[in-house]
Amino acid sequence: MKKNIIETHGLSFSFGNRQVLHNLQLRVPKGAIFGFLGPNGAGKSTTIRILLGLLPVPKGQVLLHGLDLKENRIHILSRTGALIEMPTLYRHLSGYDNLEMHRRMVQAPKARIAEVLQTVGLTQDAKRKTKEYSLGMSQRLGIALALLADPELLILDEPTNGLDPSGIREIRELIIRLNRDFGKTIFLSSHLLSEIEKCATELAIIDKGATLYQGSLQNLYQSAFQTNLLQLETNNNTLAHKLLSDHQYHVLPQEADSVTVQVQHKTEVASLNRLLVENGLEVYRLSSNTQNLEELFLHITNADAAAPATRQSEPAKL
Numbered sequence: 674m675k676k677n678i679i680e681t682h683g684l685s686f687s688f689g690n691r692q693v694l695h696n697l698q699l700r701v702p703k704g705a706i707f708g709f710l711g712p713n714g715a716g717k718s719t720t721i722r723i724l725l726g727l728l729p730v731p732k733g734q735v736l737l738h739g740l741d742l743k744e745n746r747i748h749i750l751s752r753t754g755a756l757i758e759m760p761t762l763y764r765h766l767s768g769y770d771n772l773e774m775h776r777r778m779v780q781a782p783k784a785r786i787a788e789v790l791q792t793v794g795l796t797q798d799a800k801r802k803t804k805e806y807s808l809g810m811s812q813r814l815g816i817a818l819a820l821l822a823d824p825e826l827l828i829l830d831e832p833t834n835g836l837d838p839s840g841i842r843e844i845r846e847l848i849i850r851l852n853r854d855f856g857k858t859i860f861l862s863s864h865l866l867s868e869i870e871k872c873a874t875e876l877a878i879i880d881k882g883a884t885l886y887q888g889s890l891q892n893l894y895q896s897a898f899q900t901n902l903l904q905l906e907t908n909n910n911t912l913a914h915k916l917l918s919d920h921q922y923h924v925l926p927q928e929a930d931s932v933t934v935q936v937q938h939k940t941e942v943a944s945l946n947r948l949l950v951e952n953g954l955e956v957y958r959l960s961s962n963t964q965n966l967e968e969l970f971l972h973i974t975n976a977d978a979a980a981p982a983t984r985q986s987e988p989a990k991l
């Protein structure tokens with residue numbers, strides 16, 4: 674079984690008498706790119722601040738690297754890199770000098786600066802003052818700073834906030850590379866659902882401080898597939914409709930230029946295609962309306978707005 678690099682057990686948190694986290698149970702497997710998704714005000718930043726020891730753990734338990742945060746804060750933080758929204762940079766200094774100042778603090782070897790510059794693609798711009806950097810370059814330098822101590826875990830809070838599409842792509846590719854080539858576990862919070870969808874393997878969806886879904890992206894899609902409608906077009910749609918109905922497929926009333934079938938699982942797509950072909954029909958199109966993560970996310974957060982509950986790798990009721 675995969676080890677979890679982050680675990681929270683019954684984590685609750687209040688600002689004054691306003692409770693913003695309710696019994697949060699996070700399980701972040703080592704080696705994952707873990708998407709931490711939620712609408713504005715869901716509690717993502719609060720959770721991240723707790724994980725980084727910036728807010729106390731008043732109720733529940735937080736384990737990072739298998740250790741209790743309350744008792745091992747310094748050790749845990751030395752193995753954890755973070756970028757919370759905008760990096761704090763000395764704007765009058767170069768990228769290199771910003772790294773050098775931070776390197777001294779974390780006592781990383783000098784050679785590490787060239788390595789992290791290379792990793793984030795800033796070698797050519799290292800001597801430029803950071804006030805000349807674009808937002809995307811600043812974010813990449815922020816990630817380089819977080820990487821100096823070579824942490825196993827990187828916690829990134831909305832790293833693509835405010836970036837243009839090419840900046841977003843650069844950060845996404847960097848995240849994927851850090852995970853694939855350097856084995857970093859990445860905990861990535863975002864409200865940009867399309868971003869999480871493109872790089873995360875596991876995710877948690879939270880709203881109002883409670884977990885609504887947690888598990889693999891694949892499981893989430895699979896559950897979406899359960900309500901999926903498949904549209905198909907053949908050289909004889911009337912015959913296709915009859916054949917599928919006769920074979921107990923759940924076919925919707927016939928339309929003029931296509932046939933719509935409700936499928937429970939992707940294996941049904943293969944078998945109904947075979948049935949049509951074996952009966953001499955030519956299949957021109959088979960298209961599914963699998964919801965993307967954005968639709969799923971809205972569905973889950975809206976559906977559960979009244980009564981949030983934790984689901985672990987279970988099909989969401991869509």
Ligand SMILES: Nc1ncnc2c1ncn2[C@@H]1O[C@H](COP(=O)(O)OP(=O)(O)OP(=O)(O)O)[C@@H](O)[C@H]1O
Nearest residue numbers: 688691693711712713714715716717718719720864
């Ligand atoms: N310092 C604070 N004092 C009081 N309430 C706070 C404080 N910081 C956050 N909150 C409240 O806690 C809740 C969770 O906020 P949080 O910033 O963790 O959400 P988020 O998911 O990160 O949202 P966003 O995507 O908008 O950054 C919100 O209702 C917010 O208003």
